[in-house]
Amino acid sequence: MKEDYKMDTREKNIENLKDYKYGFTTDIENIKAPKGLNENVIKFISNIKKEPKWMLDFRLKAFERFKLLKEPDWQKPKYPKIDYQDLYYYSAPKSMKDKPKSLDELDPKLLETYNKLGIPLQEQARLNGIAVDAVFDSVSVATTFKGELTKHGIIFCSMSEAIQKHPDLVKKYLGTVIPTTDHFFATLNSAVFTDGSFVYIPEGVKCPMELSTYFRINASETGQFERTLIIADKGSYVSYLEGCTAPMRDENQLHAANVELIALDDAEIKYSTVQNWYPGDENGKGGIYNFVTKRGLCKGKNSKISWTQVETGSAITWKYPSCILKGDNSIGEFYSIAITNNHQKADTGTKMIHLGKNTKSKIISKGISAGFSDMTYRGLVDINSKAKNSSNYTQCDSLLMGNKCGAHTVPYIKNKNFDSNVAHEATTSKISEEQLHYCQQRGLNPEEAVGLIVNGFCKEVLQQLPMEFAVEAQKLVGISLEGSVG
Amino acid sequence: MKEQLKIDFNKIQEVSNFSNRDIEIKKSYLNKFIENGFPNRKQENWKFLDINQIISNNISDLSFYNDYSIENKIDPSIFIDDLEHNKIIFINGRVEKIDFTYEDKKQIEIIEDSYTIDKSENNNSLIDLNIALSNKHFKILIKKDYSLKKPLIIYHLSNEKMKSKNINLRLDFELEQNSSLKLIDFFSDNSEKNFMNIFYNFNLDRDAILKNYKIDKSLNKNLKYSFNNIDQKQNSISETFVFSAGSDYFKNEINCNLEGEYSSAFINGIFSLDDNKQHEIRTTINHLVENTKSYQLIKSVLGKNTKSAYQGRIYVDSKAQKTDGYQLSKAILLDETSEFNAKPELEIYADDVKCSHGSASGSLDDNSIFYLMSRGLNYKQAKGLLINGFLLDVIEKITDAEIKDLLKKMIGLKK
Numbered sequence: 004m005k006e007d008y009k010m011d012t013r014e015k016n017i018e019n020l021k022d023y024k025y026g027f028t029t030d031i032e033n034i035k036a037p038k039g040l041n042e043n044v045i046k047f048i049s050n051i052k053k054e055p056k057w058m059l060d061f062r063l064k065a066f067e068r069f070k071l072l073k074e075p076d077w078q079k080p081k082y083p084k085i086d087y088q089d090l091y092y093y094s095a096p097k098s099m100k101d102k103p104k105s106l107d108e109l110d111p112k113l114l115e116t117y118n119k120l121g122i123p124l125q126e127q128a129r130l131n132g133i134a135v136d137a138v139f140d141s142v143s144v145a146t147t148f149k150g151e152l153t154k155h156g157i158i159f160c161s162m163s164e165a166i167q168k169h170p171d172l173v174k175k176y177l178g179t180v181i182p183t184t185d186h187f188f189a190t191l192n193s194a195v196f197t198d199g200s201f202v203y204i205p206e207g208v209k210c211p212m213e214l215s216t217y218f219r220i221n222a223s224e225t226g227q228f229e230r231t232l233i234i235a236d237k238g239s240y241v242s243y244l245e246g247c248t249a250p251m252r253d254e255n256q257l258h259a260a261n262v263e264l265i266a267l268d269d270a271e272i273k274y275s276t277v278q279n280w281y282p283g284d285e286n287g288k289g290g291i292y293n294f295v296t297k298r299g300l301c302k303g304k305n306s307k308i309s310w311t312q313v314e315t316g317s318a319i320t321w322k323y324p325s326c327i328l329k330g331d332n333s334i335g336e337f338y339s340i341a342i343t344n345n346h347q348k349a350d351t352g353t354k355m356i357h358l359g360k361n362t363k364s365k366i367i368s369k370g371i372s373a374g375f376s377d378m379t380y381r382g383l384v385d386i387n388s389k390a391k392n393s394s395n396y397t398q399c400d401s402l403l404m405g406n407k408c409g410a411h412t413v414p415y416i417k418n419k420n421f422d423s424n425v426a427h428e429a430t431t432s433k434i435s436e437e438q439l440h441y442c443q444q445r446g447l448n449p450e451e452a453v454g455l456i457v458n459g460f461c462k463e464v465l466q467q468l469p470m471e472f473a474v475e476a477q478k479l480v481g482i483s484l485e486g487s488v489g
Numbered sequence: 490m491k492e493q494l495k496i497d498f499n500k501i502q503e504v505s506n507f508s509n510r511d512i513e514i515k516k517s518y519l520n521k522f523i524e525n526g527f528p529n530r531k532q533e534n535w536k537f538l539d540i541n542q543i544i545s546n547n548i549s550d551l552s553f554y555n556d557y558s559i560e561n562k563i564d565p566s567i568f569i570d571d572l573e574h575n576k577i578i579f580i581n582g583r584v585e586k587i588d589f590t591y592e593d594k595k596q597i598e599i600i601e602d603s604y605t606i607d608k609s610e611n612n613n614s615l616i617d618l619n620i621a622l623s624n625k626h627f628k629i630l631i632k633k634d635y636s637l638k639k640p641l642i643i644y645h646l647s648n649e650k651m652k653s654k655n656i657n658l659r660l661d662f663e664l665e666q667n668s669s670l671k672l673i674d675f676f677s678d679n680s681e682k683n684f685m686n687i688f689y690n691f692n693l694d695r696d697a698i699l700k701n702y703k704i705d706k707s708l709n710k711n712l713k714y715s716f717n718n719i720d721q722k723q724n725s726i727s728e729t730f731v732f733s734a735g736s737d738y739f740k741n742e743i744n745c746n747l748e749g750e751y752s753s754a755f756i757n758g759i760f761s762l763d764d765n766k767q768h769e770i771r772t773t774i775n776h777l778v779e780n781t782k783s784y785q786l787i788k789s790v791l792g793k794n795t796k797s798a799y800q801g802r803i804y805v806d807s808k809a810q811k812t813d814g815y816q817l818s819k820a821i822l823l824d825e826t827s828e829f830n831a832k833p834e835l836e837i838y839a840d841d842v843k844c845s846h847g848s849a850s851g852s853l854d855d856n857s858i859f860y861l862m863s864r865g866l867n868y869k870q871a872k873g874l875l876i877n878g879f880l881l882d883v884i885e886k887i888t889d890a891e892i893k894d895l896l897k898k899m900i901g902l903k904k
């Protein structure tokens with residue numbers, strides 16, 4: 004990453020534009036479940052992962068429910084019908100069948116992939132002090148920094164490992180925020196999820212380092228269904244980062260993950276995402292359908308959950324990271340930058356559900372659309388009649404570049420409590436000629452000028468990201484908008 | 490309900506003399522309505538207040554047939570006397586009087602029974618019901634360059650003879666080039682548990698000005714729905730003001746199509762609700778060409794067991810560069826049982842636009858109350874003063890001085 008900066012950034016960026024940086028595939032033999040979705044496939048997944056019976060029951064229960072559900076169609080970005088029987092629901096690198104004990108045992112090809120992605124696991128482990136869990140296609144391949152974390156009693160491992168080693172915790176919390184009876188994609192995930200990350204921070208522990216997961220879809224015609232569960236026990240703190248990439252493929256790929264966060268009394272969870280799935284080519288061919296369910300529960304008093312997301316990739320992004328503010332005095336935050344270019348589409352936002360007294364929430368959303376893209380902010384602020392003295396502040400700003408794209412704002416505001424305050428603001432505008440002129444006068448070319456202005460527009464959100472991610476995100480913002488000026 | 494509808498529909502056709510063609514059209518709309526029924530909360534536009542449920546909770550045995558052969562007595566005491574005005578009087582949905590005393594008769598044409606077609610093609614089953622069952626309807630045409638000297642007040646009255654009925658009213662207005670109309674809708678009811686469905690269609694030619702004020706102040710237990718469709722040509726201006734307070738349920742929908750350059754639409758509204766009332770305003774402003782403007786301001790004061798909803802949608806077509814769109818909704822919740830819902834929506838496809846919206850809701854400011862009480866007002870006075878100030882903001886947006894004064898008096902902001 005540091006090297007990149009030495010290069011002429013602009014040249015580098017254009018190179019990136021021509022070629023989605025993460026568009027390579029890795030030639031690794033995979034084990035796949037038979038194509039299609041049925042009870043046998045679910046049993047196959049459960050079996051290959053050597054899951055206990057209760058886990059299989061959980062999946063089957065979800066599948067029973069799934070059969071009754073209809074695919075939702077109220078969203079703005081429409082997509083061609085997905086044939087759920089024409090997907091592989093499990094794909095794992097063959098060499099992973101017997102899990103490696105340490106990084107040294109990893110398939111060198113896999114390591115190479117992660118190096119290409121800019122997450123050299125070993126190096127990162129040493130230099131940055133960030134613990135990384137990497138999920139390749141559907142299986143978690145490596146978790147670094149285990150020793151340091153164990154010392155604090157922190158559990159950070161793949162979901163499959165957690166099911167084996169910490170069944171009590173998983174059983175207690177899995178599905179409590181996103182139940183098996185939830186909406187279409189969440190239920191599908193409950194039935195077929197393959198892996199993901201599991202984090203447990205014990206009482207009173209401040210996690211000494213950032214935890215991070217990298218997701219990658221490699222095989223074709225696979226759906227990625229990972230499930231993440233983070234539990235912050237009383238008085239603990241954790242900051243969690245998530246990054247995603249996928250190779251360039253002509254067909255669309257489905258990514259339907261579930262992320263559940265649970266914060267108990269006085270705990271705080273900070274969840275940051277930089278999503279850079281393959282967005283399809285400039286004609287809108289290929290790309291990832293990113294239909295993710297993310298939901299956090301502030302279960303205890305004085306708890307806090309904060310979502311930060313930078314969404315630059317995916318053909319279609321459709322997600323609403325939400326907070327259920329159940330504990331008194333709990334706080335929910337949502338910071339988002341969503342950028343769509345070419346034929347990308349995004350329908351994203353958040354839900355803040357205030358149930359406890361004195362709960363507070365803040366939403367800052369910045370949407371930028373260029374090319375032929377379409378961007379929607381859709382949000383819900385619901386203040387329950389029992390949520391005395393609660394408050395919400397929402398700001399959503401959109402920036403449009405060109406008249407072939409669209410920017411939409413659809414906030415729902417429900418205030419059932421007279422002690423509570425809700426404020427909402429939204430603006431839509433374009434980059435003014437004066438601003439551009441000013442920057443160009445000072446020697447920036449138009450693209451650099453736009454990059455600078457956009458970064459300024461997004462600053463409020465970028466500030467919320469942890470340092471290492473902020474740099475990457477800032478770069479992504481620039482790259483995503485290449486070619487949109489003129 | 491279906492059987493009742495069909496019986497009532499046939500009864501209406503028997504007593505009225507529609508052409509065969511009209512009957513066919515009406516029949517097709519009736520079938521459309523029977524298929525869809527009253528709208529319910531599954532439909533996005535009815536998410537907050539479910540009319541289907543409200544009707545079934547409030548009115549049992551809704552009947553759709555009204556006998557329009559008997560004349561109703563007009564009680565002149567109801568008339569607004571501080572203001573000289575023209576009148577159209579509806580009693581129980583029957584036109585009792587059309588009176589343009591102050592105007593040049595040559596400049597106004599009243600066309601009866603104009604041809605019924607719903608060109609808006611919306612999926613609104615209440616409009617279908619309206620077209621299917623409305624009696625004869627009038628089209629009022631105001632000729633080129635004529636401005637009405639006095640405002641026109643449409644009285645929507647009802648008496649105790651009416652119960653558990655559905656009334657469907659429709660009026661069309663055509664404002665030719667450079668004409669202007671001030672229109673006040675005044676609601677006063679002596680009946681209860683009826684459902685009134687009102688559909689206005691406005692067509693504004695170039696440079697025309699429409700000002701429409703809807704006043705629902707007197708307390709009653711009726712349910713009302715009103716839909717205004719306003720099509721605007723170049724340079725035309727529409728101003729709509731809604732004072733929504735008296736009925737048990739009232740939903741005002743305003744649909745503005747800004748089809749001509751430099752046309753503008755203003756919508757201002759007040760909800761002043763108490764005791765189990767549920768009101769809603771839903772607006773759609775379609776900016777279809779360049780240089781159009783819209784402005785909306787909605788304020789609510791909500792008492793015990795009340796619910797208000799504001800759904801505002803600004804649509805900006807990709808052709809509509811230089812659009813200026815603004816929406817603001819504010820609410821004061823006075824009781825722990827009051828509820829405010831908002832969905833201010835922007836849908837924008839052009840880049841050189843200025844659009845924004847804001848929404849805020851909360852309780853009365855304690856510091857302001859304290860300030861006023863420390864200056865000798867009691868709690869009730871202080872509260873009243875703050876609420877009046879809050880609402881006055883909207884009234885001040887009314888551009889017609891005479892009508893502004895009238896409204897202030899009605900609401901009690903001025904003696």
